[in-house]
Amino acid sequence: MLYDTIVGIATIQGISAINVIRVSGSDAFAIVNKIFKGKDLATMESHTVHYGHIVDNENIIDEVLVSVFWEPKTFTGENVVEISTHGGVMIPSKIVELLITNGCRMAENGEFSKRAFLNGRIDLSQAESIMDIISAQTEQQLRLANRGLHGDIKKMIGELQTSILDMISKIEVNIDYPEYDDTLVMTNNILRPEIKKLIAKLSVILHNSSTGKIIRDGIKTVILGKPNVGKSSLLNSLLKEDKAIVTEVSGTTRDLVEGEWNLGGVILNLVDTAGIRNTDDVVEKIGIEKAKTALEGADLVLLVLDQSQSLTAEDIDLLELTKKKIRIIVGNKIDLGKHVNIKFEKMIDISAKNSIGLDQLEAEVKRLFIDESLLKENQMLLANSRHIGKISEAKAALEDALKACENQFPVDIIEIDIRKSWEVLGEITGETGSEALIHTLFSRFCLGK
Ligand SMILES: Nc1nc2c(ncn2[C@@H]2O[C@H](COP(=O)(O)OP(=O)(O)OP(=O)(O)O)[C@@H](O)[C@H]2O)c(=O)[nH]1
Numbered sequence: 001m002l003y004d005t006i007v008g009i010a011t012i013q014g015i016s017a018i019n020v021i022r023v024s025g026s027d028a029f030a031i032v033n034k035i036f037k038g039k040d041l042a043t044m045e046s047h048t049v050h051y052g053h054i055v056d057n058e059n060i061i062d063e064v065l066v067s068v069f070w071e072p073k074t075f076t077g078e079n080v081v082e083i084s085t086h087g088g089v090m091i092p093s094k095i096v097e098l099l100i101t102n103g104c105r106m107a108e109n110g111e112f113s114k115r116a117f118l119n120g121r122i123d124l125s126q127a128e129s130i131m132d133i134i135s136a137q138t139e140q141q142l143r144l145a146n147r148g149l150h151g152d153i154k155k156m157i158g159e160l161q162t163s164i165l166d167m168i169s170k171i172e173v174n175i176d177y178p179e180y181d182d183t184l185v186m187t188n189n190i191l192r193p194e195i196k197k198l199i200a201k202l203s204v205i206l207h208n209s210s211t212g213k214i215i216r217d218g219i220k221t222v223i224l225g226k227p228n229v230g231k232s233s234l235l236n237s238l239l240k241e242d243k244a245i246v247t248e249v250s251g252t253t254r255d256l257v258e259g260e261w262n263l264g265g266v267i268l269n270l271v272d273t274a275g276i277r278n279t280d281d282v283v284e285k286i287g288i289e290k291a292k293t294a295l296e297g298a299d300l301v302l303l304v305l306d307q308s309q310s311l312t313a314e315d316i317d318l319l320e321l322t323k324k325k326i327r328i329i330v331g332n333k334i335d336l337g338k339h340v341n342i343k344f345e346k347m348i349d350i351s352a353k354n355s356i357g358l359d360q361l362e363a364e365v366k367r368l369f370i371d372e373s374l375l376k377e378n379q380m381l382l383a384n385s386r387h388i389g390k391i392s393e394a395k396a397a398l399e400d401a402l403k404a405c406e407n408q409f410p411v412d413i414i415e416i417d418i419r420k421s422w423e424v425l426g427e428i429t430g431e432t433g434s435e436a437l438i439h440t441l442f443s444r445f446c447l448g449k
């Protein structure tokens, strides 16, 4: 097959030891040969590395190492050349410019991975896992992403699809031999338990995926409370860093202050906010609006109260405002006594200033969000929202099929729902699905990937 030849810089441009420029396509060797002074790359064996110089006419641009990969056993499935140059901004830009002059086209975001997908080297879930590997910040994230790249998601989906195909073939057989009187009843009786079994499997996958999603995306956590209760002090003591300004003045924090708390492999994306109260101060008002917006998008609210004084109307308003959210009520300043008693909900006593009670707070977050057994068990968890959404859709289609069975609908009607579940699962791996989906997914990748 013929592919136009694309070029991209695979590393970050800046002061660094080396940069890698990747070229992929049918003319990769011929084009690089035009600017490479060294061996004739087109005659070199696959998976070999060669020393030489990149030249612009007679001018040496850089001393480089060039790796040669022959199709089809390459990342993209096409001829690939990787040029390792010295780091910096000038050299890689100049070399890319020369490659373009000699016939390459600048790659779009994610185009190398897209080609790998289109040429059948990887499926969609593996391509997405590559992006997850790149952005992993914790060992758990890396472990999950690596399993995805290794093909564990593909395998899991493949197994589900096989069970579905098995059901479809049973239906088809009965549609083909309708001479038996009780075909409909018989097919329904066979299908029902199998559909139920599959729905149960998908439910377990969905249940476990909430831990997977948390590992991958973290927990959006908003620290909320009236002014001066110690929200910023809590942020600082969780991060073990003086990130937010702390003073005894009410209304110190105006803007959102963010930080990441790594809780044994799970990241809490913390947001400290302006203390919420009625105020005429224009700047403070904007801060309070920002706090309320952050609250809407939060997975978890740490509602901070000041134990050194009894509850005020502002605290009660905030208890009301956050009651539908997953929240932890945090009773701060326990070192100054305990003047607040909440009867209807658990309160974690802490002193942010003296770092007291933070272990209990940590334990409560884990209790609410993290299934420790899943973290320890070495099993595949779905983590990507797109995949999780597709599993839900497949489950809904099977639930429709089950209902149709129970209502003794004709089997070909039931088959439509069952086929839908097969197709939706295929969108996870890219076996089914539109070109638009593929385009959108890869355009989110970085350049040179
Ligand atoms: N005694 C005691 N004082 C604390 C504790 N935590 C915070 N403070 C004090 O309470 C005051 C307010 O703390 P901040 O962390 O700025 O409070 P805040 O909720 O962020 O306040 P705003 O940003 O104004 O809404 C400061 O003087 C802190 O030193 C604590 O655990 N014990």
Ligand SMILES: [Mg+2]
Pocket (backbone or CB within 6 Å): 231, 232, 233, 244, 245, 246, 252, 253, 272, 273, 274, 275
């Ligand atoms: Mg503050």
